[in-house]
Amino acid sequence: MGMIDRLGQNLYYLVSIILFIIGFHTMLTHNNLIKKIMGMNIMDAALFLFFVSIGYIQGGQAPILTENAGRLVNPVPSALILTGIVISVSFTAFALALVVLLYKHYGTLDADKILALRSKNYEQH
Amino acid sequence: MNNIEHYPVLTIVVLLATAFVVPVLYKKQKLITWLFLGAGAVSFWFALGTAARVMSTGTFASVLGSWPVPFGIELQVDALGAFTSLVFATLALPIFWHAAMTAKKEVGSVSGYFTLLLLLTAALHGIVLTGDIFNMFVFIEISSLAAVAIIAIKLTKESIEASFRYLVLSALGSGGILFAIALIFMITGHLNMEFIYETLLSTAGHYPLNVTTAIGFMLVGFGVKAALFPLHVWLPDAHSNAPTASSAILSGLVVKAYIVGFIRLVYLAFGTEIFLSLPLRPILLTMATAAILIGSLFALAQGDLKRLLAFSTVAQVGYIFLGFALFGERALQGAFLHILNHALMKGALFLSAGVIIQQTGAKKLSQISGLGRRLPITFGVFTIGVLSMIGIPGFAGFVSKLYLALGALDQDLVPFAIVILISSLLNAVYYLPIITNAFFGKDTELQGAADPPWPTRLPMLILGGGVVLLGLYPALALPLVRQAASLLFR
Amino acid sequence: MQDIVLELVTRLLIPFVQLLGAYILLHGHLSPGGAFSGGTIIGTSLIFYSMAFRYSKRRHLLKHDTSMKFEAGGALLYVVVGLIGILFGFRFLTNQGVFPIGTPGRLWSSGMILLVTLGLGVKVASTVFTMFQELLEGGTELDGHD
Numbered sequence: 044m045g046m047i048d049r050l051g052q053n054l055y056y057l058v059s060i061i062l063f064i065i066g067f068h069t070m071l072t073h074n075n076l077i078k079k080i081m082g083m084n085i086m087d088a089a090l091f092l093f094f095v096s097i098g099y100i101q102g103g104q105a106p107i108l109t110e111n112a113g114r115l116v117n118p119v120p121s122a123l124i125l126t127g128i129v130i131s132v133s134f135t136a137f138a139l140a141l142v143v144l145l146y147k148h149y150g151t152l153d154a155d156k157i158l159a160l161r162s163k164n165y166e167q168h
Numbered sequence: 169m170n171n172i173e174h175y176p177v178l179t180i181v182v183l184l185a186t187a188f189v190v191p192v193l194y195k196k197q198k199l200i201t202w203l204f205l206g207a208g209a210v211s212f213w214f215a216l217g218t219a220a221r222v223m224s225t226g227t228f229a230s231v232l233g234s235w236p237v238p239f240g241i242e243l244q245v246d247a248l249g250a251f252t253s254l255v256f257a258t259l260a261l262p263i264f265w266h267a268a269m270t271a272k273k274e275v276g277s278v279s280g281y282f283t284l285l286l287l288l289t290a291a292l293h294g295i296v297l298t299g300d301i302f303n304m305f306v307f308i309e310i311s312s313l314a315a316v317a318i319i320a321i322k323l324t325k326e327s328i329e330a331s332f333r334y335l336v337l338s339a340l341g342s343g344g345i346l347f348a349i350a351l352i353f354m355i356t357g358h359l360n361m362e363f364i365y366e367t368l369l370s371t372a373g374h375y376p377l378n379v380t381t382a383i384g385f386m387l388v389g390f391g392v393k394a395a396l397f398p399l400h401v402w403l404p405d406a407h408s409n410a411p412t413a414s415s416a417i418l419s420g421l422v423v424k425a426y427i428v429g430f431i432r433l434v435y436l437a438f439g440t441e442i443f444l445s446l447p448l449r450p451i452l453l454t455m456a457t458a459a460i461l462i463g464s465l466f467a468l469a470q471g472d473l474k475r476l477l478a479f480s481t482v483a484q485v486g487y488i489f490l491g492f493a494l495f496g497e498r499a500l501q502g503a504f505l506h507i508l509n510h511a512l513m514k515g516a517l518f519l520s521a522g523v524i525i526q527q528t529g530a531k532k533l534s535q536i537s538g539l540g541r542r543l544p545i546t547f548g549v550f551t552i553g554v555l556s557m558i559g560i561p562g563f564a565g566f567v568s569k570l571y572l573a574l575g576a577l578d579q580d581l582v583p584f585a586i587v588i589l590i591s592s593l594l595n596a597v598y599y600l601p602i603i604t605n606a607f608f609g610k611d612t613e614l615q616g617a618a619d620p621p622w623p624t625r626l627p628m629l630i631l632g633g634g635v636v637l638l639g640l641y642p643a644l645a646l647p648l649v650r651q652a653a654s655l656l657f658r
Numbered sequence: 659m660q661d662i663v664l665e666l667v668t669r670l671l672i673p674f675v676q677l678l679g680a681y682i683l684l685h686g687h688l689s690p691g692g693a694f695s696g697g698t699i700i701g702t703s704l705i706f707y708s709m710a711f712r713y714s715k716r717r718h719l720l721k722h723d724t725s726m727k728f729e730a731g732g733a734l735l736y737v738v739v740g741l742i743g744i745l746f747g748f749r750f751l752t753n754q755g756v757f758p759i760g761t762p763g764r765l766w767s768s769g770m771i772l773l774v775t776l777g778l779g780v781k782v783a784s785t786v787f788t789m790f791q792e793l794l795e796g797g798t799e800l801d802g803h804d
Binding site: 119 | 302306328331335342343
Binding site: 173174181184185191192230231232234 | 734749752754
């Protein structure tokens with residue numbers, strides 16, 4: 044089996060790993076809090092893609108009872124990932140709410156500046 | 169009685185249902201306080217029934233809905249799950265009480281705080297009882313979100329900053345756990361832990377990379393959430409800036425739930441054979457030892473009372489992981505017993521520290537001088553917690569440390585017994601000066617400070633009493649702990 | 659500033675969005691979709707309206723209190739349906755024996771799943787809207803002026 048074939052067969056996995064690394068990198072290296080949240084979302088999306096592609100068959104149908112049922116996609120990963128998406132949405136919403144509060148308190152979205160402001164605060168006390 | 173089959177489900181459902189009702193009735197303060205405490209009490213009753221059933225007849229399954237496993241979700245109630253669930257339910261009572269007494273002064277929204285605490289406790293019960301890995305993931309996410317929220321609800325600059333960092337790292341950990349679940353599902357096609365175990369028996373050999381990667385991600389994911397040493401960076405800020413009741417519940421219960429969740433996955437889903445065949449024990453032993461020593465050393469350098477307690481939690485998490493990684497009968501008993509003992513003593517310490525801060529405003533260790541004479545009862549509870557932390561015989565901490573040390577000796581791993589000894593010494597070095605300073609130090613200008621009224625005193629007194637009781641009669645918890653430890657050697 | 663185009667388009671769009679949401683919600687047990695997808699679509703339509711017609715505390719579609727009640731009610735319906743199973747001597751969230759199953763493929767089928775989906779759909783729709791409200795109002799409260 045050639046390299047290209049193998050890549051083609053595992054394309055979804057490959058893309059999800061690349062996305063995961065992009066998200067991870069964004070989350071850990073960017074100072075902007077909003078970008079951190081975006082990184083978190085990209086990472087989650089990568090995981091969802093990975094999970095869903097486990098159960099996916101090329102050309103498969105949704106598993107609903109019909110007369111001419113052909114090849115069916117495994118519905119379990121999709122159902123699970125729906126739950127995952129709900130969780131990811133709540134994490135994002137909550138993180139954004141915290142960012143709003145942080146901006147009110149510190150007047151900046153830069154994580155480093157917030158840290159500097161906080162340690163200055165510590166010394167004053 | 170046949171009904172007991174439903175008890176584990178009801179433990180969770182009672183808390184969940186109350187969590188939904190409380191925010192609607194936010195105008196009726198008295199009613200929601202009673203609902204909040206009542207839900208805690210009822211879930212305690214159910215947890216007690218579950219534990220009694222497990223003690224008499226052993227592991228039982230409680231299936232949800234009319235779908236049989238592996239299609240439906242079941243709760244796999246074994247001795248470890250029942251034990252931790254009982255610990256959570258028991259500890260939740262005094263902590264809820266304290267929260268009900270102090271919430272008005274400490275948090276932005278009382279009804280919101282109660283809701284979050286109820287959701288959090290329900291999720292913690294879920295993590296240790298469920299037999300389905302995805303269900304466990306969902307409970308982990310609920311608990312993570314609620315845990316972050318009960319810090320942020322204090323609405324101070326520091327608490328919001330700390331909770332945001334906790335949220336980001338927690339999301340990272342969740343990502344790891346979800347990825348691990350995906351890898352397991354890929355090779356087994358199951359989500360039910362028992363079915364995963366059976367499938368892995370035959371397929372794990374074909375996909376060694378999948379299994380290893382899955383366990384690795386699992387370890388990192390749970391490690392971040394349970395604050396295992398190099399992954400603990402979020403904990404000190406988060407736990408020290410939270411409202412008092414939150415600190416107690418976070419340090420005492422939440423980190424434990426993730427540890428137990430990980431242990432349950434190891435023996436229920438992966439199987440101990442796979443765990444032992446991978447070089448995970450040395451890794452865990454190193455991380456745990458580092459946690460114990462470095463956590464204590466960091467605690468030594470702290471000048472802030474609650475931060476000191478938070479760093480001490482890092483060390484205590486190390487103890488539990490050490491007991492698990494030693495993987496002997498007695499070491500495991502020590503680890504499981506330490507889950508209960510640490511929850512009791514850290515709860516007593518955090519609650520009394522919270523009362524001290526509330527009554528006197530003294531947050532720094534330097535301000536505490538002489539306060540012990542003004543708040544004898546509060547500092548009495550604090551002293552009990554401290555003595556137990558150090559491991560003085562007659563207090564709960566001694567029993568679990570003894571079991572851990574004996575467990576290390578059982579395996580001829582003497583260095584780890586020495587590590588426990590050194591850490592006890594370090595504990596004494598950073599805890600005892602607080603006590604001596606409080607009782608025998610010079611008076612400071614903090615005049616008029618006194619012990620709080622009885623309703624606020626009681627929760628911490630109960631926890632302190634629990635520490636002494638378990639120190640004198642460890643046999644109260646041992647049967648269930650023994651049963652739990654034997655699960656890992658099936 | 660009043661934007662005629664925006665308001666008109668929103669007015670025209672919302673009924674269709676809500677119809678789609680209701681369809682997905684009600685057919686959760688028959689086709690892909692269900693409580694979360696349907697609920698979010700309905701919730702989004704409420705947010706659409708609020709954004710196009712300049713949401714404020716005085717001008718709102720759904721009072722904050724009311725949407726919180728919907729949230730609690732939806733979740734409670736789920737718990738109650740679950741508990742009915744235990745009351746009848748079966749298990750939590752049971753379907754067999756308690757609820758009429760009906761003919762597969764019709765709207766009235768699969769027992770309590772439709773009921774649960776409805777409850778959760780209401781909860782999701784109101785939660786999405788409550789989150790929107792919280793993010794708007796929470797910000798103004800901290801400023802000290804509205």
